[in-house]
Amino acid sequence: MDAVQTTTGHRGLCLEEPLIFEQDAAGRCGVDLPEPPAHPDGDRLGGLRRQGPIGLPGLSEPQVVRHYLRLSQKNYGIDAGFYPLGSCTMKYNPRLNEKVARLPGFGAVHPLQPAATVQGALELIDACATWLKALTGMPAVAMTPAAGAHGELVGLMTIRAALEARGDARKHVLVPESAHGTNPASAAACGYTVDSIPANARGRVDLAAFKEMLTGDVAALMLTNPNTCGLFENDIIEIAEAVHAAGAFFYCDGANLNALVGRVRPGDLGIDCMHLNLHKTFSTPHGGGGPGSGPVVLSEPLAPFAPLPCVVHGKDGFRVVEHAGDGREQTLGRIKAFHGQFGMFVRAVAYMMSLGADGLRQVAEDAVLNANYLLACLKDTLSPSFEGPCMHEALFDDHFLKDTGVSTLDFAKAMIDEGFHPMTMYFPLVVHGAMLMEPTETESKATLDQFITAVKALAAKAKAGDTEFFHQAPRLTPRRRLDETAAARHPVLRWKPATERAEAAE
Ligand SMILES: Cc1ncc(COP(=O)(O)O)c(C=O)c1O
Numbered sequence: 001m002d003a004v005q006t007t008t009g010h011r012g013l014c015l016e017e018p019l020i021f022e023q024d025a026a027g028r029c030g031v032d033l034p035e036p037p038a039h040p041d042g043d044r045l046g047g048l049r050r051q052g053p054i055g056l057p058g059l060s061e062p063q064v065v066r067h068y069l070r071l072s073q074k075n076y077g078i079d080a081g082f083y084p085l086g087s088c089t090m091k092y093n094p095r096l097n098e099k100v101a102r103l104p105g106f107g108a109v110h111p112l113q114p115a116a117t118v119q120g121a122l123e124l125i126d127a128c129a130t131w132l133k134a135l136t137g138m139p140a141v142a143m144t145p146a147a148g149a150h151g152e153l154v155g156l157m158t159i160r161a162a163l164e165a166r167g168d169a170r171k172h173v174l175v176p177e178s179a180h181g182t183n184p185a186s187a188a189a190c191g192y193t194v195d196s197i198p199a200n201a202r203g204r205v206d207l208a209a210f211k212e213m214l215t216g217d218v219a220a221l222m223l224t225n226p227n228t229c230g231l232f233e234n235d236i237i238e239i240a241e242a243v244h245a246a247g248a249f250f251y252c253d254g255a256n257l258n259a260l261v262g263r264v265r266p267g268d269l270g271i272d273c274m275h276l277n278l279h280k281t282f283s284t285p286h287g288g289g290g291p292g293s294g295p296v297v298l299s300e301p302l303a304p305f306a307p308l309p310c311v312v313h314g315k316d317g318f319r320v321v322e323h324a325g326d327g328r329e330q331t332l333g334r335i336k337a338f339h340g341q342f343g344m345f346v347r348a349v350a351y352m353m354s355l356g357a358d359g360l361r362q363v364a365e366d367a368v369l370n371a372n373y374l375l376a377c378l379k380d381t382l383s384p385s386f387e388g389p390c391m392h393e394a395l396f397d398d399h400f401l402k403d404t405g406v407s408t409l410d411f412a413k414a415m416i417d418e419g420f421h422p423m424t425m426y427f428p429l430v431v432h433g434a435m436l437m438e439p440t441e442t443e444s445k446a447t448l449d450q451f452i453t454a455v456k457a458l459a460a461k462a463k464a465g466d467t468e469f470f471h472q473a474p475r476l477t478p479r480r481r482l483d484e485t486a487a488a489r490h491p492v493l494r495w496k497p498a499t500e501r502a503e504a505a506e
Contacts, residue, residue, distance in 0.1 A: 177196045
């Protein structure tokens with residue numbers, strides 16, 4: 001079943017868009033600047049003046065505006081619609097956050113300004129830290145990590161510093177097999193050997209296997225709770241006690257805090273270290289590769305090793321501690337330029353203050369309710385991976401597609417044609433053909449019902465044997481199915497002029 005072809009390649013009013021370099025016309029320019037005045041001393045650049053053209057494409061102003069507008073129209077984002085990407089907490093980013101972040105007192109400050117001129121900004125960083133410590137029940141927080149994965153690395157570096165300080169360098173980190181890939185990657189980047197803990201039949205950590213692996217050479221356990229199957233690790237207190245009895249530290253991946261925020265304080269569960277993805281739980285935008293923000297909360301034993309800089313409140317107002325000393329002799333040092341992702345702190349504080357403690361608790365309750373609504377409505381159509389209710393995300397596997405010739409990938413592509421961003425596919429790895437759906441609390445029942453109707457209709461089509469329909473999907477997108485293997489093996493990362501491309505091909 002082929003998609004409708006048009007002579008122009010445009011589809012409806014969705015226009016095909018060439019690369020900006022392909023629209024280049026020599027000498028064309030959107031602005032008309034006067035020649036710079038001649039310098040009285042002649043060549044003041046000492047012979048370094050550019051000799052050739054700069055290599056920028058020549059476009060008129062309307063061409064530039066249309067180019068970027070058309071590109072933005074091809075982009076799908078949370079402002080456009082439902083985004084049930086499991087593990088990513090794609091919640092709506094309130095406009096209030098954006099408005100506050102753009103106030104000149106926040107948006108126009110420079111990180112090198114003297115502290116006396118940015119007292120309000122420093123107070124905001126301190127307020128953000130105070131909220132995060134209160135919500136997690138932890139005594140300290142390192143604000144500077146730039147994303148969840150960066151927070152993991154910093155947390156593990158803090159643990160390593162604490163162990164080395166007591167002359168007890170250890171070599172292993174235990175990570176459940178269902179963990180997000182960044183967990184083992186961060187541990188390996190930090191120089192640890194990663195040992196994978198098996199899951200039990202209920203999708204949780206196999207307690208007996210875990211205890212057996214917990215030797216005196218284990219530096220830390222990295223556990224996600226709720227875990228990546230959307231399930232609460234019920235044995236968490238026993239797990240924490242075992243970790244501490246073995247002289248190790250308990251790292252918790254806080255990417256799934258949206259299920260617990262305002263209801264459970266991770267510090268009360270015996271956690272030593274946890275990164276918080278502000279771009280998930282605290283509604284700041286996810287950027288492509290940044291700017292996220294991943295502050296790390298720390299227990300008492302880890303606090304002295306926290307990275308710098310940090311903001312402190314003294315009798316003369318707020319100041320920034322930049323260097324070891326000043327009461328921070330054991331710090332592991334700087335891990336990020338300046339003070340962290342300040343714009344994200346502003347948005348997170350706006351979010352926390354506008355919701356308040358009761359509102360934040362309701363976030364967790366509604367996020368869990370929405371996921372369970374999806375699970376309950378789809379459990380007889382799809383195949384839930386585990387029994388019982390879930391936390392903030394519902395996990396299904398591809399059992400319901402058995403013998404249909406339709407894969408999880410085909411199903412996801414067909415969802416795009418129905419106007420829904422697909423759920424997370426093939427993660428976590430502990431179930432076959434995973435489909436992980438995280439609706440978040442910001443979606444209405446009407447949206448969820450529309451989604452459920454579409455998923456049920458697609459499942460019925462798959463079970464009825466309409467395999468070709470799925471293999472052809474997506475049919476309504478600007479691009480059809482791409483050769484993902486070729487794209488990964490032979491990535492084209494940079495535009496080159498046609499002449500260079502021809503030379504390279506020879
Ligand atoms: C469970 C889990 N841990 C860690 C991360 C890493 O966070 P970030 O993408 O902010 O680096 C993610 C991201 O999706 C995640 O889902």
